Structures are given as structure tokens and as C-alpha cells.
Amino acid sequence: MFSFMLIGHSLHYGKHTFHYTVLSFFVLLLCHPPFLKSIGFQLSYLAVFGILVIHPLFQQYWNPKSPIVKKYWEWTTVCLSAQLAVSPISIYYFHQFPSLFLVSNLLIVPFFGLFLIYCILVFFMLLFFELPEFVLISFEKAVEFLNKGVGWIAQQEAFLFDELYHSVQTTFLLYSLLVVLVLWGYRRSSRSILPIGLVVCVLLLNFYFEQQKMKAENSFWIFHRHSASLIGHQKGSRFYYFSSDPKKTKGILHDYSNSRVLSEKVPLSLANFYIQEHFKMMILDSDKAYVLADFDPQYILLRNNPKLNLERLLMHYTPKILIADGSNDAWNSALWEKSCNKFGIVFYNTRRKGALKINL
16 A cells, blocks of 8 residues: 555655555455455555545645644644544444544654654664664664553553444444545535435434334343353343353453443342243252242253253253353263253253343
């Protein structure tokens, strides 16, 4: 990409840099089509397109006379342009938004150009002779300085918006809105306002339908985690869950909340029975005998290697599915599966099949 941009800049004095960037985009895809699914490829080109297309619009609004202020204004608009271009897809993939992006760029960018020149000189010198000790020490200190600067900014978690989520449709519509806004910025015609209104209307409708879908959500989850149990019930935007080991299941909870809109996560203690209108589940995690004459569970969950005679249990109950989660030993699950096959009952092992979702 940089090579094509450099060629375009040299041949046409910077007038057709955008065209050569687009050309590099298609050449790379022709050489290796899977690049299109690469997150790095997507972010790189979106950032560059943002700088090439949005940056000139920002520059039209203010042209400082002071060289220092002008340079910082250019850096600011470059950072804003790149961030606007990558934010929708970055939130979609990583579910985060770094609010200090502008501060970090304005602190690092002024020194990074000099650092890059220094890097090229160091690698060039390495081709011909052994580097003096003072060069090695200064190079190491420069790298350490940049890493510590970036690391300090990254540690300011209070300024990091986490657990953000929007769907593929929302991502596409946000980019559609960005495109029509940029076109309006260049043309400034009344005709350009109509596409903006249409995209905004579709975006709002999309938000409405996604909100309704979220409100209608009612599902029971049994997740898989080795040597731990994680059970959850999502009702609308609330998620009620039990975890036998919060440290082990923290990652699963984080991934789950990042894949949907949740207003609240509520930890609960474990009960042996979960009953709703069309849902009955019994959870066995000890050697106690749960034989209730008037209770007919559709689902039975075995966790934490309960000591029981499963065949005797299945003489009393005929569940639709018998489930074993990751807190059970593999050999126990294998024995239970044989018993289920004998009685013609479906056996679900999260160790092999992953999380189980039950729509209520």
C-alpha cells in the first residue's frame, strides 16, 4: 500500500494518491483474496482512506497561521480522520473505544517520525559494520521510552469504554452514514441531504428492531469451562448467572456480554430446580436423591461429578436432554452417555459440543 501511494505521489505530485491506494487494495486482493477477512488489512485501508478523504474536509474549516499550531492541527485532523474511519469496525471486533486516542497520537506522532528515521539508519548501519555501544544504548532507550508512553496511556482504564456492541447491520449502516456525510461535505448541495436522511432513518429503524429483538430474548445457557460450571439466564437485557469459579469463567462472561447488548449482569446462588412456564430443569451436584413424584424435568444437568446411579435415576425421570458440563470428569461423562443411550435419552456433553442454549 505504501509503495503504491509513494509511486502515485511521485508521478502526479500527490494529486492521485487516493487512486493508487485503491489500486493497491485491488492488487493485493487479486494476489491473496483472504486478505479481505484480515482485521489488520481492513483497519489499515480504512484508516488510510479516512485520512485521504476526511482529513481534507477538516482542513477546510481552519487554517492556522502559526507553523507550530498548524502542524498540531494537521496531526489532530489526521488522528480524527483515521479514528472516524476505523471506529465502527473496531468496536464491532474489539468492543472497545479508546477515548484517549487523540492524546496518545499527539504525544507519540511528533517523535515517531524521528524514531522511524533513526530505525532505518540503525538497520542500514547493521549491513556494513558492528554498531557502537552508544548507538545500541540510545536505540534501546528510544524504544523503551515509546513503549512506556504507550503503556502508560493504555493503563488509564477509566478512559476506555468497554463492553460495547453493535451488529454487522449497524456497522454497515454506520459506514453508509459516514460515506454520505463525506459526499455532502465535498458537494454541499441540497440533493446530498436526502441520502443522509434516508440512511439515518434506516439506522434508527435498525436500532428499533434490534431493541425489540433484545427485549424478546429469553434463553437459558449452560456454558463449557474445564473444571468449572457457568449457568445463565438472559431475560431481555438482563443476564442472571451462577459461576462456580468466577476467575475461570470471567473470560466467557466477558465474551458473552460483548456479543449482545446487556444492561446488567446479576450473579445468583445455585438452585437445584429452575422452573418456568414451559421449562423445568433439575441440577444434580451431590449424592442426594432427588425423586419427586409430581416433578417431571425436561432437562437434567449433572455437574461437579455427582455420586449417583444414573440408570436408577432414569427409571424415575425421562428428561428430553441430560447434560454434563465441564466440571465433570471425562470418564464420568462417558459412563453417563452409555446409560442415556440405553434408555434412549439424548446426552449433551459440553466438553464435545460446547455451550447449550435453550430458548424459553
